[in-house]
Each structure stands twice: as structure tokens, then as C-alpha cells.
Amino acid sequence: MVRSERTKRLIDLAVASISVSETPLVLYALRRADDALILGHRLSEWCGHAPMLEEDMALANMGLDLLGQARELYDYAAKVEGKGNNEDKFAYLRDVRQYRNLLLLEQPNGDFARTMVRQFFYAAFADLYWRTMMKSGDATLAAIAAKSEKETAYHVRHCSEWIVRLGDGTAESHARAQTAIDDLWAFTGELFEIDDSERALIDAGIAVDPAALRPPWLKLVSDIASEATLVLPKSGWMQQGGRSGLHSEHLGHLLSELQSMQRTFPGATW
């Protein structure tokens, strides 16, 4: 088989994934950064496809908010790690198993109701999370939290309004919203999960203990669901694994698109 110069070059350049020294603080920042990047990327997939122009812009705006949060968190993780990694390397040169995001956030967009329910579950959590993190003993994390909270507060409002209209709208919009809630509910347990590495940071006053956020999260989600005439499933078995790199089949496909350019043309800029 004769390979073209171009093919040879691409093979020579095929880039291996980076390795990351996941000390507790690096891992903590990466987990939050991955949440924001993956959900932000999902929202970007709506660009040009939303049901109406106004919502196309709203989804892209939320995606850009999340991308901004991801960049700051990656940047901080790189500084703390001090191994020459940076935001681009974290985003483009880690494999599926190195990603630490919540499983909820990598789930496909589905229809508009599913995207809104996913966004609402996360935003309702993230807003509480950032608000608490503003009091972190880590000045950088506190500053990132202060900026992010204003963004997620709007996401909560925007999604809440849509959940109410979808749930209390037509028979079809109600059915779609209810299906989305039923399907995504099993991914909400992971929001409140922590491990030993995070426990140490919580005890040190750096990280947020998500267990304390569960009651206010559940209250907000229940209130909106009930206003929307939607029913939350009884808490049952919950999916987990995203925080330690065990993902659903969807993340690999997402990353293959997100990373294709840098994997093929390393360091390419435009």
C-alpha cells in the first residue's frame, strides 16, 4: 500500500494522551472543569439546530458560560500540577478514562426537553455549589465560584421557566419532559458523591461538601417539577463512575469530535 505524504505525516503526528498527576487539588479542579467542558460542548451541539433562533442563542450563551468556567478551572489545575500541562492539553489530549465529569452531563442532547431537564438538574446543583465555594479557603477557587455563580443563577432561571412551560404545556411537551426526568434521574445521585481525596479537601475548608446541598437541591427541583405538573421518580438505584473515569458509551463519541483536530494536527492554531 502506498501512503501519501500527507497520510504519513498524520501517522507520525498521531498524538498520545498526556499523563496527569492527580493530586487531590488537581483532581478536584479537573472534575469541575470536565463538568463544565462536557456540558458546554453538548450545548454547542445545538448551535444552528435549536427550535427557534432565540433559544439557539440562549443555549450557545450557556455553553459559552460553561466553557469559560472550564478554562479557568483547567488553568488552575495546570498551575497546581506544575507539570507543563495547560487548558488545551487537558481538554484535547486526555482519553475517555482520564475524564472526570459527571455521567449526567455527557448524556446526549435528545430532544429540547431532555436538554433542558439535564441542564436544570445540573444548574440547580451547580448554583448551590458555587455559592458555597465562594467561601472556600482557596482564594482562586473562591474567585472562580463568585464569577460562575452569577452565570449558573441565570441558567437555573432560564431552565426553570422552560421546565414549567414544557411540563404544563401541551400533552406532547409534558410527555417529553416527563420521559426526560425519568431517564435522567438515575444520574443525579452522582452530583452528591465524594471520595476520600475530596473528603480531605472538604475537611481542609477548600472543597464543598455536596451532601449538605442535597436538601436545597431537592427542594428546588421538587418545587419546579410540581409547578410543571411533572413527577420526580422515587429515589432508586443511582448510576456512578464518572468521577473516577468510568463513563457511558457517549463520552468517547463526544471526545472524538471535540479532540479530532488537535489529535490530527497537534498544536494547530487559527
Add this chain to the structure above:
Amino acid sequence: MTTPNTPLWEVFIRSRNGLAHKHVGSLHAADTTLALQAARDIYTRRGEGLSIWVVPSSAITASDPAEKGMMFEPAESKIYRHPTFYDVPEEVGHM
């Protein structure tokens, strides 16, 4: 991307204190709350505003372009109505 049942709204933005709300464009939204949110998402992405008004386009009564001769041309010859004979002190600012 047709939105046949979604009403049209006119958007007014006040860019800073002391200025008036200014018409910036229009959008489609199902109700007042979503109209306000859409206005925020579409028209204030680059820090353009401190305050937003949305008004149903149907609430606006507009002049008929066909009547512009009768409506506006008579004013063109009355240049004495322009207050160009006064010096306005700079401190007055926007009038």
C-alpha cells in the same frame, strides 16, 4: 425555524444610567418572561445594557409610511423650530 404561534416583541435597552431606553430590535417569545430572557440572551451579550424593556409588537400603533408626505414634510420648512440659536453649556450633558 418557523414560529407561527409565537408573538413578536420589541426590545428596548438602556445602556447606562441617565440615558433613555432605546429600541434595538425584535424577537419571538411565547410570553413576557421568556421575551425578557430572550432579549437578555440576544441583545446584551456584549455588555450593552443595564435595563431591558420588552413590549408586544401588537401594542404599537405605527404611522402609515404612505402618509409620510402629510405627516412629516410640513416640518421640513420650519427650521426656526431647531434650537440652534442657543449655546448649551457642556455641563448640561444629554438633553
